[in-house]
Amino acid sequence: MNVEQQNLFRFLVGLGDDAVVLSHRLSEWCSNGPYLEEDIALSNIALDYIGRARMFYQYAAEIEGKGRTEDDIAYLRDERQFTNLLIHELPINDFAFTMVRQFFVDVYYCEYLKQLCESKDERIAAIAAKAVKESRYHLKRSEPWIRQLSEGTEESRRRIQAALVELENFVGELFIMSDWEKELVEAGIAVDREKLQAGWDQYIQKFLAESDLEFPDSQLQIRGGRDGIHTEHLGHMLSDMQYVQRVYPGLEW
């Protein structure tokens, strides 16, 4: 791979990791939700993210050209090789936390993917075109949840507030660019995430203000995901997720 291909590979794996890790978290709600309807809905969203992960990994594997598969990438790398942005890996916590995280990433993806549809790389643009529709739909579900829980009972509001505080430190990372990613932006392939920050802050703040809630401007507090520096939670997720592949190396399932 030349440098541009290396950057592209890294870029695709990062997006795949974001998706695979969040899908894993969402799927944890299956049979555990507050309504049967919610088990189904969250599984649906998880399925969308698995689909994204597969598309990004498949393309990454082709770019790399070493004969690796989507599953080699998902199941045979360890924590330091996973490069998802950290917000995706945080445990599901309670339903309020899950929905606030979802709301945050839905708002983010709606704009990010919209811009990614303009990528000069047609394959990426096609994935983004499919994914952005999903995210718009996800947002249509997460927003009413935030509204209802913010204005429901004292307890639900308290839980929303707690989730907001817990997530405060993890949103800044969504808008941090490394040099290699900036090169991809210059080549017309990637999106400049730094430029999404002000719009995201404004959208979130305005929405929350309608329920009398405040959220500070996102700042870079905790970072490291794209460099493989994670929270302690990821290792446990991977040991669960990769269990079969690790115990029986090299088999087809």
Added chain:
Amino acid sequence: MDNDKNEERPAMQPQDEAALLDEFERKIKAEEKIEPTDWMPEAYRKNLIRQMSQHAHSEVIGMQPEGNWISRSPSLRRKAVLLAKVQDEGGHGLYLYSATETLGISRSEMIEALQTGKAKYASIFNYPTLTWADVGAIGWLVDGAAIVNQISLQRTSYGPYSRAMIRICKEESFHQRQGYEIMYQLAKGTPEQKQMAQDSMNRFWWPSLMMFGPHDSESAHSGQSMKWKIKRQSNDELRQKFIDQTVPQIEVLGLEMPDPEIKWNEERGHYDSGEINWEEFYQVINGSGPCNHQRIKHHVKAHEDGEWVREAVRAYRAKQQAKSEENAA
């Protein structure tokens, strides 16, 4: 809703009731469907509520043993398929709860009956899923047995139940295929994978046969259910059908028969097989299977953890309602 209507209805005279019963029995005989607004004997209604809610609960509790492997699915494709499958089962549960609600019982009443042990669910889900092969075995055998039962139930006499079965059966065949595909991959894989498949089939074979219920001679509800055409084929008939369709599949997989007595009987035109361990059957049904407590505890915990969410939704709706009334005033 229907419940309220019934309560408002003036007390029925015996001769009216006799006429209604005649009409009901005529419909059953003529293979016409009974619909929610039709008069039906109380015992028919109760029988249906028991069977349909049990079916709904089975779909929902069944999400747990397979859900146990979602996070550990061995490939992204398998994970997506399994998640979609478990999600379908949740959908079946929802659909069946709604169909049962047409009989005048609410979903929350049904859930309470499940959680307090008054309502049952398929005993098969009280067995643990220990290996990845168990996901295959459940799809193949358990969904396979469910399909045999549900195809028969497409002709059940109660309209909403019949329509639910028609809709659900379409998805069940996809479930069975994905399960068989998993088994096939394992059976054709390495010796340890083949062993995993064999072990899993051996464990799920007998509980799958038990899904059809006791022998016809022992079945408590069967006689009346057959007469009312709630059930269309007997437990033993359906079980035989399942055995007959599954044995050739075991041969294709190249696995050893889970029951040494399985043998083609030319005269009967069916496979003979060994006797089910009925002691185990009743033990699990009566609450002492390996996972009975775990399954209900899991359900109760999810329900209790979600209480604050449901409370918030109710409170929010009430506030919105109050607001719109204020605006209207």
